Amino acid sequence: MRFFNKLITFTLLLASVNISLADVKWIDRIVVIVNKDVITERDIDDVMNNIRSTQAKNAKIDENLLRQSAIEQLIDKKLLLQAAHFKKITVSDEEIENAVESIANSQKISKQKLYDTIAKEGVSRDMLHKTIAENLYIEKVTKLYMESINVSDAEIQQFLSQKSAPQITQYEVQHILLKSNKYKDKDAKNELNKIKTQLNKGTSFDTLANRHSQDENSAKNGGNIGWLTRGTNEESFEKALANLKVGQVSEPIKSKLGWHLIRLNDIRQVDMSEAEKIKAAREYLAEQKMPAAYQGWLEQMRKAAYIDYRKKPY
Helix, strand or coil: CHHHHHHHCCCCCCCCCCCCHHHHHHHCCEEEEECCEEEEHHHHHHHHHHHHHCCCCCCCCCHHHHHHHHHHHHHHHHHHHHHHHHCCCCCCHHHHHHHHHHHHHHCCCCHHHHHHHHHHCCCCHHHHHHHHHHHHHHHHHHHHHHCCCCCCHHHHHHHHHHCCCCEEEEEEEEEEEEECCCCCHHHHHHHHHHHHHHHHCCCCHHHHHHHHCCCHHHHCCCCEEEEEECCCCCHHHHHHHHHCCCCCECCCEECCCEEEEEEEEEEEEEECCHHHHHHHHHHHHHHHHHHHHHHHHHHHHHHHCCEEECCCCC
């Protein structure tokens, strides 16, 4: 969902902060208390620097508005993290590592290269992991709240009566799987890259799938796993399929099972069943309600919270 994806995009605070001994007390000054948490001058400076880094070089920035925007963002973040704690939401080390790998893959670098790069910007591995964990907590608690958005049967029927019958996109796919319990990530990727080299030299996907794939069910059929419906697969598969043209083979991608090469053989549009139409309509209408619902949720949390804006000591 587009709105939800915008909410959960990872924001890495990579701006280094140089602190002299004379500045320590000022930078650590508490500016806002949010229930039992605090927002310090250092926190605000980090967010302001991050916002500045996204602006055009010659952009005129109102520092007072920028500071207030940073404070409000931090208050919302504190409230969301507190809500996640109240809901007893957890984030595992594996989820954090997977997120790091996703960031590294998006930059087409190794995890170690990512750690080395951010270290030059003054961001440690622990700081990166903490930022990712916070984003995952916020993602999970936001998703939990958004699932409670109500769409009535009357709204669904009205929507369907005004729209032409929606269709489903399906992909016909082959894959070669190397399982996680038999290969380390680096070794699996290297092996799949070797297999892809053989594909580029003319060896058929069917032959290589039969020879190398560890998916016993599909390997004997040339790796054919049939038709996959868009929106029902793991995120890595969805992204790869969306970027492939018919006949193309993906780069190595990771799933819960292991590492894959996938080949897109065909795409088709099929009519939805009545149940699928209702489900799609409900999801679409909930998506439309999300921005207002999200803002209303934050406002409710703010009204219920103790928020104390401290005065400057001068």
